[in-house]
Amino acid sequence: MSEILFFFEAVEPFGFPKKSVQELIFFLIDNEKKAPGDISVIFCSDAYLLNINEQYLGHDYYTDIVTFDYVENSVISGDLFISIDRINDNSKQLGVSFDEELLRVIIHGVLHLTGYKDKTIPEKKMMREKENFYLGKAGFKIEER
Secondary structure, three states: OOEEEEEEEOOOOOOOOHHHHHHHHHHHHHHOOOEEEEEEEEEEOHHHHHHHHHHHHOOOOOOOEEEEEOOEOOEEEEEEEEEHHHHHHHHHHHOOOHHHHHHHHHHHHHHHHOOOOOOOHHHHHHHHHHHHHHHHHOOOOOOOO
8 A cells, every 4th residue: 555654854843734745645646647656755954955965966955855766667656855944945035835835845756756857948847837736736826936
């Protein structure tokens, strides 16, 4: 049976609509014609994620998410490491709620697991459209940004 689990590393646990997020992730995976596997969402600090970014990807910069893909065939599995510090800062800079930014980043990571990329301008445009679509499904009124 597939599971979506949440963990806190180097940050204080906080409340969020866990069940709704799980349901949205399952909906996204099904809507993208994939099968759910096991996904871990690990909320962490900037320092914790920077260490992962350096150790596993050779990147020496802060980021909001690092996704580890364990997808086999069409079964979507992976680990999403998400910096709560980045989510907090980005939500303020973008003028959106913490919850909206957090959900956007979670969706972004799951979209990567389902096969979407964001290296080119057309890929970034498609990724943003998909993020907005799924945020809309979660009840957020999305403005283009």
